[in-house]
Amino acid sequence: MPKRLLMGNEAFAWAALTAGVRVVAGYPGTPSSELIETVARLHRDGIARGVHVEWSTNEKAALELLAGAAYTGARTLFTCKQVGLNVASDALMSLNYVGVKGGMVLYVADDPGPISSQTEQDTRRFASFAKVPVLDPSTPEQGFAMMRWAFELSERYQTPVIVRPTTRICHSSTFFDVPDHTDARPVPDEGFVKDKRWVIFPRRSYQAHGEINDRLPHIADDMAQSDFNPIATVGTAPHLGIVCGGVSTAYAREALRLIKQRCSDAGCGLPSYRFIQVGTTYPFPQQAIEPALDGIDEVIVFEELDHVIEDELQRLCGCTHASYNVHGRLDRTTRDRGENSVDDCLQRLVSFLGLPGNFATLQSAADDVSGQLHDVHAPMRPPVLCSGCPHRGSFYAVKQALKKQPAVLCGDIGCYTLGNAMPLDAVDTCLCMGAGITIAQGISVADPGKKALAFIGDSTFFASGITGVVNAVYNQHDITIVILDNSTTAMTGLQPHPGTGQTLMGPHSDPISIEQMLNAAGVTCITHANPHFLEESVHAATEAISYKGPSAIIFKAPCMQLVRPEQPARVDTERCTGCFRCIERMGCPALAKDDAGTHARVDATLCAGCGLCADVCPFDAIDAPVRDTGRTPFDGMRKGK
Ligand code: SF4
Ligand code: SF4
Structure with missing residues (x-):
């Protein structure tokens, strides 16, 4: 098989394709987006055969579409970032009760830091809330194996399964052996078969809840017997346990390698310890972890985002009347938020292992490299809208039109959140996808002395804005909706959306008109402008803002990343x-x-x-x-x- 250098997200796409995935759908969101783009590219190049791939309108639409496909027996793959699962959660909670026939994997990428998100939520928590199994890879290679196993597990227990990488797994690269082409596993001849199980209602839910509770211990046992919770003992009769989840496993392993080297250089012995990775967090693989903690007195846990493994160990300790102490995020022995790193694990492990403090300042080759990186003093630059970005003109024109009129400018999720920076200072609120339109309505009701405006991009409008528009018209809220239409989903990498008419399967559909949708919802005052022209933009904004009731301005000009620049000014x-x-x-x-x-x-x-x-x-x-x-x-x- 050819060897290819693949980014984690690309590798996960290959893993799913080699597992025979038939339908792939999701909504863009960093750090997950490249998975679907890889499937689309391989499909376009004739390498991924028989697969259907699409950017759906939002995460909920994607998961529901995949549910339908999974009912027929097709293997399906859902992708989103962690906050995207909030949008899909309505479908997910019920879907686990209904179950699937073809294997279904939810690839949900978490963003510790956060680097490009509004929350540091932990999808492992969501998995236990929804009672859905979750796999937490420590490297792209392990993730590749987990993805393939997840399809088997899903079919064995007829449950969706979550694979939850974090940013560094999604975006790091390594070599993989991949085939020349892949073929989607055919849907069984009978396709969709009518069955009461596909119809959720209270009596069936009660029964299904029992089935879920019955199968979870079996899934935990399968997980305990898998290769994804490796245990290694260093030295003899260790009393110290190091337990890791996700990419922190790789950080801790590297830190321990450096510590071992220093011990060797100093001629001292390395304390004994047991190293445990919990790669299958929920349901907790107790059969594998409980014996691994035998004889252990002190445990340190490295994981990112929430204290999920730590909680499980505390619970296990209580249930088994064990006497080990668990240290981690809860007692601040490790970081309580954000990303871990090799350096950070090194400091904490030196202390945990009772080694001299100077062992934490190793002059190793790895340190030299990281030192060089740290010596590059790039100036701090606040995030800013690109030069020539059409959103700049839109924000500027609206503020000109408002003059001194008191107003609240409700922003949304997209590049245009950057309108909050000075000197534009044009975003007063930002909550989640599509919330700007509905927050504006709440402000107009409770604080009618201020004009409430909602800024929303074209992709976000289709994903989550339409319901808010309908609510504004239905309840006749006095707001102005400012559509920032740059003909793409810019912030996540220029993905198409329903307003572009482009699809990942090749053929174009007719672009769906935002104006026609506003019209259909009953917005009667709609103005237009090219935001690169100030006078027409201020005129359009003035007309819409002065209208009593729901109104809209459509500012339309392409994202600068889609066009060649003009002659400079x-x-x-x-x-x-x-x-x-x-x-x-x-x-x-x-x-x-x-x-x-x-x-x-x-x-x-x-x-x-x-x-x-x-x-x-x-x-x-x-x-x-x-x-x-x-x-x-x-x-x-x-x-x-
Ligand atoms: S013409 Fe050039 S300098 Fe002027 S606003 Fe546009 S990008 Fe900026
Ligand atoms: S180009 Fe000169 S005159 Fe014109 S706005 Fe800028 S600084 Fe003022």
């Missing part, structure tokens, strides 16, 4: 007065003061040539070539055309 220093309004009011990163600090200047390497700054300058001192062409900025300038 240029400052005429004869006209420039040095008022710096262009810099201070918009915050485009391509604009700065010149070296003398007397005029504005445009960094031609950053400028996208959108021309918005030319509209903002009151002294006509900025020349944007696109304005002279009579064309709309970026019209017909899509990349690849």
Whole structure:
């Protein structure tokens, strides 16, 4: 088989394909998105045969679609990030009661840090809440094996199974042997077979709950006998236990390797310990872990996000009347949030093993590398909208239209959350996908003296915004919905959505019109503008904001990552007065003061040539070539055309 260097997410896609997955669906979200993109690419290249792959409108839609496919006997794969599972949870909670016929795996990527999320929630908790088995890989290689096993487990017990990697597993790369092509496992000839089990109702739920409770101990036993909870004893008769979950297993192993090296250099013995990975967190593999803790007095637990394994060990200790002490997140022996690291595990393990403090400052090759990395002093840069980003003009125009009118600007999840930064300062609230529209309604009811506006991107509108629009019309809330339509799902990597008409299976469908959906819901005041043109944008915003009742503005211009830049703008220093309004009011990163600090200047390497700054300058001192062409900025300038 050819050997390929694969990112974790790519490897998980290959694992599912080699397991015969037939239908793959999800919603984009860092750090999970590359899995579906890999399946789509392999399908397009003729390598992944017989598979259906799609970005669904949101996570709930994806999981429900997959439930239908799994009822026919097809193997199915769901993907999302951790907060996406909140959206799909309504379906998941019931689906575990209904069960599946074809194997179903939920690939839910957690984001310790968080690096790109609004919460540090732990999907292992969600798994135990939903009574769904969960596998927690420590490396991409282990994840590859877990993914394939998860399909078997799912079919054996007719339950969805969660595979829960974290960011570093999703995004690290290693070599894998993969076949030339894969074939989806055919759906059984009988396909969907009518059966009472597919219809959930209270009496059946009660019965199904009992079936779940009955099968969980069997699943725990299967997990205990799997290869995913390895145990290693170092030295003889250890009294110390090191228990790890997820990527922390790899960090702790590396830290222990460094400690062993230092002990060898110092000519001292390494204390005995037992190393345990809990790779199958729920249901807890007690049969494997309980004997591994025999003779242990002190246990340290390394895991990320929540204290899931720690809780299980405390419970086990009580149930078995064992006498070991458990240390971890709860007593702050380890970090109580965020990511672990080799350095962090090293410090804590040196202390736990009773070694001298200077063992934690190892001059090893690994330290040299990490030291070099730390010596690169990149300047701290706050996240900012790209130069030429259409959202900048949208926010600026709305604030111009509001003038001094009291207002609350409700943001949402997407690139445009960055509108909160100065100088735009245009996001007052941000909660979760689609919440801006409904939060605005609550504010308009409780604080009618302020105009409530809701900003929402095109992808988020389809994913979670429509219900809020219907509620606004139904209850006649006085809000203005600002649609920031940049024709893509920009923040997660430019994925298509229903408004683009592009699908992962190749053929285009007709783009679904946001305006027609607003119309259909009963929004009667809808204005439009290209946000790169200030005057028309302020006019459109003014009209919608002054309307009493639900209104909408559609700002439409493509994301800068989709288009080739125009000729850069240029400052005429004869006209420039040095008022710096262009810099201070918009915050485009391509604009700065010149070296003398007397005029504005445009960094031609950053400028996208959108021309918005030319509209903002009151002294006509900025020349944007696109304005002279009579064309709309970026019209017909899509990349690849
Ligand atoms: S707004 Fe115009 S006049 Fe003022 S600094 Fe910028 S380019 Fe110069
Ligand atoms: S034209 Fe002006 S606003 Fe647009 S990217 Fe260039 S400097 Fe920024």
